[in-house]
Amino acid sequence: MAAKPNLLLDPYWRRIDELFAPQSLGGLHELCNVVWAKDRPMPPSLFQDALPYAEILVTTAPLLTPEVLDHAKRLRMVIEVEGAFPDTIDYAACAKRGIEVLCCAPGFRQSVAEMGLAMALAGARGLVEEHTAMRQGGEHWLDDQPDRDFTMFGAQVGFVGYGQIAQELTRLLAPFRAQVLAYDPWLPQAVAQQNGAQLMGLDGVLEKAKCLFVTAVPTAENHNLLDEAKLSLMPKGALLVLLSRAHLVDFHALSNALKAGRIHAALDVFPTEPVAADDDIRNLPGTILSPHRAAAVTGGRHLIGDMILDDIKSWISGNPKRRLTSASDSKIKLLAGVGDARSTQDLAASRS
Numbered sequence: 001m002a003a004k005p006n007l008l009l010d011p012y013w014r015r016i017d018e019l020f021a022p023q024s025l026g027g028l029h030e031l032c033n034v035v036w037a038k039d040r041p042m043p044p045s046l047f048q049d050a051l052p053y054a055e056i057l058v059t060t061a062p063l064l065t066p067e068v069l070d071h072a073k074r075l076r077m078v079i080e081v082e083g084a085f086p087d088t089i090d091y092a093a094c095a096k097r098g099i100e101v102l103c104c105a106p107g108f109r110q111s112v113a114e115m116g117l118a119m120a121l122a123g124a125r126g127l128v129e130e131h132t133a134m135r136q137g138g139e140h141w142l143d144d145q146p147d148r149d150f151t152m153f154g155a156q157v158g159f160v161g162y163g164q165i166a167q168e169l170t171r172l173l174a175p176f177r178a179q180v181l182a183y184d185p186w187l188p189q190a191v192a193q194q195n196g197a198q199l200m201g202l203d204g205v206l207e208k209a210k211c212l213f214v215t216a217v218p219t220a221e222n223h224n225l226l227d228e229a230k231l232s233l234m235p236k237g238a239l240l241v242l243l244s245r246a247h248l249v250d251f252h253a254l255s256n257a258l259k260a261g262r263i264h265a266a267l268d269v270f271p272t273e274p275v276a277a278d279d280d281i282r283n284l285p286g287t288i289l290s291p292h293r294a295a296a297v298t299g300g301r302h303l304i305g306d307m308i309l310d311d312i313k314s315w316i317s318g319n320p321k322r323r324l325t326s327a328s329d330s331k332i333k334l335l336a337g338v339g340d341a342r343s344t345q346d347l348a349a350s351r352s
Contacts, residue, residue: 001163001249003208004031004032004074004339005031005032005033005056005312005314005316006032006033006035006050006053006054006055006056006074007028007032007033007034007035007054007055007056007057008035008036008047008051008054008056008058008059009028009035009036009037009040009048009058009059010035010036010041010042010043010057010058010059010060011058011059011060012038012040012059012060012130013041014043014060014301015039016037016038016039017306018301018309019081019301019302019305020305020307020308021030021299021302021305022127023301023344024306024308024309025115025305026307027309028150028305028308028312029089029310031309031312031313031316032056032312034121034321035050035054036050044220047291048071049171050065051068051071051072051074051075052071052072052074053074054072054074055074055075055076055077056075056076056077056078056079056312056315057072057075057078058075058078058079058081059078059079059080059081059220060080060081060082060086061080061082061086062078062080062086062088062089062231063088063089064078064088064089065073065090065093066090066093067129069090069094069097069099071092072076072099072121074097074108075097075099075252075328076100076150076315077099077100077102077311077312077315078094078100078101078102079102079104079308079311080101080102080103080104081104081304081326082104082317083103083104083105084103084105084217085101085103085327087219089101089327091327094327095327095328099329100315100326100327101323101326101327101328102311102322102324102325102326102327103163103323103325103326103327104270104304104307104308104324105163105217105325106303106307106323106324106325107303107304107305107306107324108164108294108295108301108302108304109164109165109167109168109303110128110168110294110296110300110301111292111297111300111301111303111305112165112168112243112295113165113168113169113171113172113304114172114297115212115243115268115290115293115294115295116169116215116241116243116294117169117172117173118164118240119241119266119268119288119290120152120211120213120239120266120290121152122266123211123239123241123264123265123266123288124149124151124152124210124211124239125149125157126145126148126149126150128288129148129286130203132221134158137155142329146237146283147236147237148237148260148264149288150211150237150239152173152176152178152211153176153177153178154176154177154178154179155176155178155179155211156178156179156181156208156209156210156211157178157179157180157181157209157210157211157212157213158174158181158182158183158205158206158208158209158211158212158213159180159181159184159197159205159212159213159215160180160183160184160202160212160213160214160215160216160225160226160248160294161183161184161214161215161216161217161244162182162183162184162187162191162192162195162197162199162215163184163187163215163216163217165215165243165244166182166184166197166213166215167191167195169213169215170195170196170197171195175216178255178320179198179207179208180195180196180197181197181198181200181204181205182197182198182199182200182205182286183199183200183201183202183204183205184216186200187199191289202225202230202251203230203243205323206230206231206233206234207233207235207239208227208233209235209239210235210237210238210239210243211238211239211240212234212239212240213241213243214226214241214242214243214244214249214346215243215244216225216244216248217244217245218244218245218247218248220264220297222247222248223247223248224247224248224250225248225249226240226248226249226250226253226254227253228250228256228257229248231254231263232257232262234257234263234264236262237263237264238263238264239263239264239265239266240254240263240264240266241265242265242266242267242268242269243268243269243294244269245269246269251270251271251281255280255281258285258286258287259284260286261285261286261321263286263324264286264287265287265288266283266288266290267281267287267289267290268292268293268294268305269292270271270292274289275291307323307324308324310323311323328332
């Protein structure tokens with residue numbers, strides 16, 4: 001019987017029970033010799049002692065330079081659990097040494113898509129505005145609000161970025177028979193067709209979508225992709241639902257559009273987090289605000305643990321199929337993913 005692979009499990013700042021349901025964690029211990037697995041940072045000295053013997057590393061933002069990798073002769077798989085391919089990894093050096101690098105971003109798809117649908121429905125039907133108005137005695141009894149409210153049934157729904165979260169949202173939107181439009185320059189046409197989405201240019205999606213989901217992974221090229229000119233293409237009364245990163249949106253331009261009453265928004269992420277108590281963002285009209293909680297639900301990240309377990313099983317059996325995203329299949333110009341943001345520099349400091 002083959003020896004179990006050694007796995008360093010150091011997911012801090014995340015918790016073990018945040019990532020793994022008891023059954024998945026038990027399965028991981030059956031498959032591997034699990035080292036650490038605690039809800040606090042692994043001491044640097046222990047990490048340095050254990051790394052030369054580890055085949056698998058599961059952590060948030062590992063500092064993996066060629067010099068570090070020289071001491072990790074047995075390492076064959078790295079799984080990050082922050083939600084992005086961090087800039088603390090030398091991907092070329094990993095590829096040269098035959099080390100597979102996986103990102104946990106697909107494990108957020110269910111919880112984030114669920115929140116996205118909730119925010120879209122609340123924004124489309126004016127639930128938050130009318131709730132607030134009713135508390136203040138200014139509600140609109142039985143009145144249509146055509147400049148604000150719309151139905152998702154048969155609506156044109158747009159996506160900026162059509163990855164796993166967008167595809168999961170498309171499945172949730174199926175009962176509404178929405179027309180799904182998507183802008184994603186990296187997506188094969190066949191994937192869009194399989195999900196019933198129509199690929200088109202960014203301007204076309206912006207001009208047509210009554211509800212626009214921003215779900216793209218940030219890159220060096222798409223900073224402030226939705227600037228004043230692009231936001232001006234959105235139909236009057238359209239709803240923007242921001243789920244991925246504030247990196248993609250020019251918040252100054254968005255604030256102006258919201259103050260002018262041209263569009264509405266539901267925001268889960270912001271340029272600076274936490275948002276300052278006196279930030280104007282807190283008082284923008286026509287806006288639903290969520291403090292980066294799209295994935296924050298009990299059990300909402302357990303899909304990550306399930307995927308980690310399945311991919312380690314596949315690796316042990318020699319099966320190349322993966323449920324997590326492989327760096328070899330991705331553009332490694334990513335600045336952040338769809339998970340909870342933290343500074344990769346701060347996290348990497350614990351490894352130095």
